[in-house]
Amino acid sequence: MGKTGNYHPSHQEHPLELKSFHKPYKCDGCKETGFGKRYRCDRCDFDLHEDCMFLADQKSHASFRGSTFEFLEHPPRKCERDKYCKDCERYCDACGKPVKGFVYHCAKNGLDLHPCCSNLKQVLKIDGKEFRLGKGVKSKCFWCEKVKVKGSVSGIRGWSYVSLCNEYRLHVYCATEMVSEVWKSRDKIGSGNNNKNDCLDLENLKLPKSLAKLRKNGARGNKYWRIIKAVLRTIACILMGEPTITMTCLVELLK
Structure with missing residues (x-):
């Protein structure tokens, strides 16, 4: 799935333009906060992350071998209730935050990824040190000083970048x-x-x-x-x- 010309399937009324502002915005695709550049319709006050603008129907991720993620405009539900249902809430298996909009979902293994999280690099080289993306890491994050991401559900620790020397770790x-x-x-x-x-x-x-x-x-x-x-x-x-x-x-x- 992707845009058609300057249009996006989720907003076909008007074309979206690439813009950049100094103010944060709420992405109308994944419903998460964004900063800086975005694809925007001024007439409708509609914004999309670049990762939510350019989407694939299916994708895989090296951290979840054997899992195929299908793009969905809305997270899958367990029931047919119209109103919010706590039992239907899903969490991103990368950052540990709730999934509220666009999502890559693996039905086979019950996994979910925000579009932005799905594009995180496996390896980062920062200041001469190599950091690798890991899940289920048992050491504490240097920012929150906890092993598990705050507010995440049982079974989802959230991904972290960990240095090869194991001295630096950040959720x-x-x-x-x-x-x-x-x-x-x-x-x-x-x-x-x-x-x-x-x-x-x-x-x-x-x-x-x-x-x-x-x-x-x-x-x-x-x-x-x-x-x-x-x-x-x-x-x-x-x-x-x-x-x-x-x-x-x-x-x-x-x-």
């Missing part, structure tokens, strides 16, 4: 939450224009105690912190497009 979910917190802090400041410098004063954003302490821990802390910044920036860009303003905020915040 995919936590990377997306970090970017969201940056925008919340920006809103508290009350910035009303597009000046990049408006993003720099982000003292309201609270860092985990261990990371806040580490940042002040001399040379070793500075090296560790530099790599953490690079990991956050890289994963967030992959998941959310190219959030230029947001990434500028992160770089300044995490100095």
